[in-house]
Amino acid sequence: MAAPHLVRRFTRSLSRRPPGAADVEWVRSLLTPGEFALWSRLPNQDRSHSVRVARRTEAALASTPWAGDRVWLDAALMHDVGKYDAGLGLYGRVAATLCGAVGGPGMPDAWSGRGGFTRRVGLYLRHGEIGADMIRLAGGPEQSAVWAAAHHHPDTWAGLGLDPQLARALDAADHE
Ligand SMILES: [Fe+2]
Numbered sequence: 647m648a649a650p651h652l653v654r655r656f657t658r659s660l661s662r663r664p665p666g667a668a669d670v671e672w673v674r675s676l677l678t679p680g681e682f683a684l685w686s687r688l689p690n691q692d693r694s695h696s697v698r699v700a701r702r703t704e705a706a707l708a709s710t711p712w713a714g715d716r717v718w719l720d721a722a723l724m725h726d727v728g729k730y731d732a733g734l735g736l737y738g739r740v741a742a743t744l745c746g747a748v749g750g751p752g753m754p755d756a757w758s759g760r761g762g763f764t765r766r767v768g769l770y771l772r773h774g775e776i777g778a779d780m781i782r783l784a785g786g787p788e789q790s791a792v793w794a795a796a797h798h799h800p801d802t803w804a805g806l807g808l809d810p811q812l813a814r815a816l817d818a819a820d821h822e
């Protein structure tokens with residue numbers, strides 16, 4: 647039988663409920679106007695996920711040196727913004743994740759240069775670096791762009807100068 651947290655995550659990913667009005671206003675208060683425009687076009691489940699991640703990040707950082715540092719809430723809200731380009735639904739995302747596991751680290755680059763579903767899988771697997779470019783173009787903080795590009799690559803965190811405690815808190819907030 648599947649582990650309860652996996653069942654919970656899958657059930658939540660099926661939910662199409664949008665974030666509430668108060669959450670949307672909170673997000674607007676944290677992002678640049680350009681970032682908010684990018685965030686607003688995301689599907690409901692991606693916006694709701696980002697709000698949950700940012701709320702958990704806020705709680706996790708409350709008793710740390712980064713308490714009240716809004717830049718890390720921006721990073722939490724924007725970490726998956728690059729998923730928009732792939733335009734994949736739930737089952738396409740499951741397929742993309744499996745392809746990524748089977749294909750290995752060099753394949754997403756090659757796939758994103760092809761066409762059709764292969765291209766979308768490649769774009770999905772590269773959502774971190776694509777999101778980082780989007781954040782920079784939208785005038786977002788550099789720390790958000792760095793975290794978006796790095797959030798699936800823990801082996802790069804130390805080299806990027808990310809404090810281990812901070813990176814672990816951001817990462818844990820992303821895993822429900
Ligand atoms: Fe991600």
Ligand SMILES: [Fe+2]
Pocket residue numbers: 695699725726820
């Ligand atoms: Fe995420």
